[in-house]
Amino acid sequence: MNKEQVEQQFEQSQLLIKAVKTEIHQFIVGQEQILDEVLWSMLAGGHVLLEGLPGLGKTMLIRTISEVMDLSFARIQFTPDLMPADITGTMVLQPDEQGKQHFHFHEGPLFRHLVLADEINRATPKTQSALLEAMGEKTVTIMGKTKQLEAPFFVLATQNPLDMEGTYPLPEAQLDRFMCKLLVTYPSKEELKEVIKRTTGNTTKSLSKVATVEDLLTIQHLVKQVLVADDLLDVAINIISATQPNSEDATELGNKYIQAGSGPRGLQALVTMAKARALSLGRMHVSIADFRHTAFPVLRHRILLNFEGEIAGITTDKVIEDILENTLRVEAGNKR
Numbered sequence: 626m627n628k629e630q631v632e633q634q635f636e637q638s639q640l641l642i643k644a645v646k647t648e649i650h651q652f653i654v655g656q657e658q659i660l661d662e663v664l665w666s667m668l669a670g671g672h673v674l675l676e677g678l679p680g681l682g683k684t685m686l687i688r689t690i691s692e693v694m695d696l697s698f699a700r701i702q703f704t705p706d707l708m709p710a711d712i713t714g715t716m717v718l719q720p721d722e723q724g725k726q727h728f729h730f731h732e733g734p735l736f737r738h739l740v741l742a743d744e745i746n747r748a749t750p751k752t753q754s755a756l757l758e759a760m761g762e763k764t765v766t767i768m769g770k771t772k773q774l775e776a777p778f779f780v781l782a783t784q785n786p787l788d789m790e791g792t793y794p795l796p797e798a799q800l801d802r803f804m805c806k807l808l809v810t811y812p813s814k815e816e817l818k819e820v821i822k823r824t825t826g827n828t829t830k831s832l833s834k835v836a837t838v839e840d841l842l843t844i845q846h847l848v849k850q851v852l853v854a855d856d857l858l859d860v861a862i863n864i865i866s867a868t869q870p871n872s873e874d875a876t877e878l879g880n881k882y883i884q885a886g887s888g889p890r891g892l893q894a895l896v897t898m899a900k901a902r903a904l905s906l907g908r909m910h911v912s913i914a915d916f917r918h919t920a921f922p923v924l925r926h927r928i929l930l931n932f933e934g935e936i937a938g939i940t941t942d943k944v945i946e947d948i949l950e951n952t953l954r955v956e957a958g959n960k961r
Contacts, residue, residue, distance in 0.1 A: 631850070632909070638844045639907040641836055642668070648693045648835045653686055654823065655816035661905075662807050662922050663690065663781070668901035670845050671804025671894060672760055672780040674745075674795075674926065681809045683783040684743055691739045694841060695834040696777075699734035700741040703748035709755035713765045714772075730767060735759050736774060738838065742782035746792045753799055756780060760802040777841055797929070804894045805922035844904070851900035852910040858896070860952065861916060865892045867948040868928050878947045882934030887927040894923045913953065921945055 642664065649660060659675070663686070666673045675683045684700075691698040701712060714733030718726045734740060735756075745753065759765055763774045782803070785792055800806075812820065853861075866874040868886030879886075899915035925941045934944075 634843075634847060635904065635909055636907065638847055638904060641840060641844070642905045644835045645693055648833055649686075649689050652689050652823075652832055653682065654819045655812050656682065656686060656809070659807050659809060660686065661902075662805060662919075663687075665898050665901040665905065665919065666804045666922075667777075667779055667841070668844055668848050668904065669804060669894075669897040670777065670848075671898065672802060673782070674800070674803040674806045675781070675783045675809055676786065676806060677783070677809030679785065681811065683809050684741065687739070687741045687781045687783075689832065690781075692832045693834065694836045695838065696738035696779075696841075697775075698739050698741070699737040700743055701734050702743050703745050703752070705747065705749060707748045707752050709752055712752065712755050713759070713767060716768050730770070730772065732772075733765075735765055736772075738775065738777055739779050739781060742780055744785060745782040746784040746795055748793070750793060750796055753793070753795060757799055757802065760799070777838065777845065800926045801888075801890055803926060804898060805919075806926035807922055808925075848897065848901050848904055851903050851908075853896060853900065854910070857911055857913065857916075860913065861892060861895050861899070863952050864916065864920060864924075864948060865895065867952055868924060868944075874952065876947050876951045878939075879944055882930050882937070882939050882944060883928055884931040884934075885929040887924055891924060891927045895919060898923055917949060917953075920949055 646660060646664070653660070663673050663675075667690075675687075677683055688698065688700075690696075701707075710733070712733050713735055714731050717729055717731045719729045720726055742756065759774060759778070760780055763776070763778050765772045765774065780803075784795070863874050865887050866872045867876060867879060868883065868891070869875060870880050870883045870886065872886075875883075895916065896911070898919040899911045902915045902919060903909070903911050921942055924945050928941045928944060930939060930941065930944070
């Protein structure tokens with residue numbers, strides 16, 4: 626494939642992403658930044674954790690994305706009594722034509738393109754950990770037999786804030802499997818008015834399937850071809866290094882309040898999601914602005930604050946902002 630054909634593919638992909646967003650906004654009001662970040666993550670092949678209070682439209686957004694992109698969909702309502710086999714599936718004894726009993730695998734809801742793990746932090750840690758293999762390896766192992774999940778595969782999970790009654794904090798190993806964590810906030814007054822108009826009137830909108838599974842796989846392949854210059858890759862590495870206390874790139878705020886920072890998986894997520902953002906904006910190369918916009922969702926669940934930071938009311942977003950300002954200021958100084 627020559628350069629002209631590649632450029633044409635990039636242009637077609639950008640137009641398709643715009644069409645997907647336009648169709649989703651026929652049904653979803655506002656949430657522009659959340660939608661962008663979810664799509665960037667999916668184009669990069671990553672999983673997404675959405676945190677927010679009940680009733681803010683997290684579940685509806687995910688279901689709408691699956692319909693517009695024609696992805697097979699399954700919703701798992703996480704509850705304290707949910708068992709791992711309810712998610713992964715199980716082996717069931719079934720008789721054959723001769724009456725002999727044989728084990729047959731009964732697929733669980735994980736065997737879909739897009740899995741909505743609704744209120745994931747209401748299930749016990751044992752059940753939450755059943756997702757680890759699927760999220761990390763795209764496989765499920767039952768009774769020693771490994772089953773491959775169909776590509777593409779995404780887990781889009783919602784959770785309530787941890788201080789709400791009846792919730793369990795997600796294990797750090799599972800949190801790290803999510804490419805990004807998004808904070809869903811209250812809509813504005815204008816958005817609330819539009820929500821009421823759309824949901825309490827007689828008119829109903831039907832969604833069109835704008836993209837296909839093949840389209841999504843093609844775009845994911847193109848994301849890998851987006852270029853990252855060596856100096857920009859160094860910037861990404863410095864950002865990740867600055868999340869680690871007492872490193873040479875750590876900031877004063879980070880040394881004071883960070884207990885543990887991001888590792889290689891965070892760097893992979895930062896670079897890949899930046900590539901996806903660049904492609905969605907019609908560029909074949911990553912810029913500093915891509916790191917500015919993707920660092921917050923990629924790193925906010927990978928930075929663990931110490932007790933002093935929690936007491937002082939410091940947020941991970943505040944720490945990330947400080948890291949970006951310091952890292953990019955140093956980068957600008959080195960170029961002079």
